[in-house]
Amino acid sequence: MQLPQIRLESQNAKLNLNIQKPVQEISQQSADLTIEQPPATMTIQRTPGRLTIDQTLAWENLDLKSPMRRAEENASYGMSVAFETVGRIAEEGNELMKIENGGNPIIDQVIRNSETETTFDTGSTPSQFSVRVNYEPVNLTIDWDLKKPIINVDINKPIHNYTPGKVTGYVSPGQSLSIDFIGVNVDKIK
Template sequence: MLQPLLQIRQTAALIGMDADSGNLSITQPKAEVNITTTSGELAVQSFRPEFTIDQSRAWAAFTGGSMSDMNKRIYSGIQQLYLQGIARKVEQGNQMAQFFKPGNTIAEVYGTDTEPNSFPETRGPASYDNVDIHFETRDPRIEFRPATVSIQVETHRPEIEYTRGKLNIYMQQYASIQFIPPKVNVQL
C-alpha cells in the first residue's frame, strides 16, 4: 500500500536591485606661466690711441734747446775744459821739470801752446735718433651684464566632482512555503 505523501513547495526569495553607476569628473585648469626677461647689456668703451712726438733733443742739437738745458751743457762743458786745462798745465810743468832734455825748453813747451781755449758746446749732440716717437694704445673697456630670465608658475589643483549613482534594492519575490496535503480517499 502506498503511503500518502505531503508535498512541500518552497519558493525562494528574490531580491531585485536597480543600480546606476556614479559619475566621476576630474578637470584641472591649465597652469599660469609668467616669464619675465631682462635683456643683456654690452657696453664697450674704446679709447683713442695716444701719439706723442718728443723733438726736444733735435731742437737741442739744432738751436741749443731751452735756456736751462743750454746752461747745464755750458756748466758741465766748462768743468770738463777746466779739468783738461789743469791736465795740460801739469803735463807742461812735467816737461819743464825736465828742462835738461832736448826739446823741453820754455819756448818749445809754451810756444806750441797757441791754440785758444774753446767754449763748451751749447748745442746737444746731433744724431739721426733725436726724435722720439711714442704710440700708445689702450685696451677697450668691456662691461657685460648677462640677460636674466624669471619664470613663475602658478598651478591649480584639480577639480573633482563625483555624482553618486542610484541603488534601489527591493523584494522582487518573497519567500514562501506551501504545504500540499495528500488526497486521502477514505471510504467507510
C-alpha cells in the first residue's frame, strides 16, 4: 500500500546589499600672505670732541713769554722799582737833612748806590704740571625710528565636496515553495 505524501520543497530568500561608499574630498588652499617691512630710519647727531692744550706756564718757566705777559711783568716791575726809588730818595734826603748829626752820609750813599745786583734768568725746566690739557669727549646721540611690518592675510576657505553613500538591498534568487502530492489518485467526479 502506498500512502499518499505531500512533498514540500522550499528555498529561502537571500537578502543581498549593494553598498556604494560615500566620497568626501577636502582641500585647503594656503592663505595669501603679504609682508612688507619698511626700513628703519636712523639719525645720528655728533658733536666733535675738543682738545685744548695750554702751555703758557711751561713757556713762562723757560722765560719765553708772550709780549702781553712780558709787558705786564715789566709794568709791575717798573712800578715796584719806582716806589723803591722814591722811598730810597726820601731816606737819603732825610740823611742829608741831618748831616749836622755827624757821619759821612754822602760817602755812605755813594757806596750803597754803587753796589747794584743784577740777575740774569735763563729760564728753568718747566714744572711737571705746567702744561694744562683739557678734553671734552665726543657727544654722540643715535635715534632709531623702527617701523612695524605691514602684514596682510587673506584666508581661503576650505573646499569640501561630499557624495553620500548608497545602500540598495535586493533578494536573490527569490523565495520559492513547491508542493507535490505523491501517491494520491484523485477520482474525477463527473
